[in-house]
Amino acid sequence: MKKIGFILILTFVSLGVFAQEVLTLKECYNLLETNYPLVKQHQLLENQNQIDNSIITNSKLPQISLDAQATYQSEVMEFPVAMSSITPLNKDQYRATVSINQLIFNGGATTANLKVKTAELKTKKKSIETNIYQLKMQINQLYFSILLTQETFKLLEVKKNQLKTKLKEVKSGIKHGVLLPASDSVLEAELLKINQQFIEVENRKLSLIETLFSFIGQPFDSDVKLEIPLITTRLDTEITRPELDLFQLKKEEITAQEAFVSKQNSVKLNGFFTGGYGNPGLNMLDNSFHSFYTVGVKLHWNVFDWNTNKKQQQSLAIHKDVIENETEVFKLNTTIALNKQQKEIEKVSAFINSDQEIIRLRKKVLKTLDAQLKNGVITSSVYITEFTNLFEAENILLQHKIQAQLAKENYNIIKGQ
Known part of the structure; x- marks a missing residue:
């Protein structure tokens, strides 16, 4: 019985540990790159x-090809009277053949075509990688939004505990006649509001977790805890995005296509063999069924194609220039986005410094009001107003800290770090 009890306790502990699993931002990226449906x-x-x-x-x-035919002709070749001993041809004729053609030489067109397919594969796979990479911005937004709800929940817990402590002091003051009888009602009402805020934050957190887990292909876990990432950002404009690799692969694909097009008019040499059975055979003067065969080589060279090949080369060259232009536009837009994100980081950092000073001053005011409330100098409503102001200031500081982390990570993603 003790052994069973121990096993049950161990099971619950294990479930508790699993429920408190910590998820990092890097793990989210890795899971996105592994489980997102596009990866398939x-x-x-x-x-x-x-x-x-x-x-x-x-x-x-x-x-290898097989052909068979039966024909009836309205006329056949007639022979002069001097050759009347030759049996005239039948108007009905029959033939069945098997032909074998073997490519001997085509100027390397086959190899060039294989290289085109390899280049196309690399481009398509890099395009998928790029599309998934661009989703990281959405992962960032979800991750840090969940992180904000997680930290807000902790802040609400602190606020709730402080109010509970203050409520006990107020009730004691009422009991000893220092405070008015209704002084505790304001604090109790504020505690009820905090409970509502808990529900609101929790619902928002669950909704965000569900969306995040859909992206990274994980089963929903309402108890997951997100780790606050330690983000380092180098504020420079050196871009290492996968899109740049994609543009390069597109140009390499065009180069492979140019090589293939250049070989399409090359000399082609084929060997062939045709064997058959028919009436007549190869000897048209023998009006009976015979087997026959032919074997040889065939040379083909498209000497003039009305400059079609040249125009294809020109079209591919223009396409390569278009990709070069797209690369320049991408670099420009990315640099603009980086500058914008850098300004966001600087702005939020300035807000954080102000927030910390505001909180310091509000705590100083609240400390004074705390003493006044104990002595019955002010009402609970006055105290709650300043207490709420302090909480709002702390909440704004929390938002700005999370916002700063998000801005830094977005900067890294935009840059390709």
């Missing part, structure tokens, strides 16, 4: 690329 496209693209490569590689294999 990586494997899909790999599978598609393997199929495309197989199709292209098959062009190097022998191409």
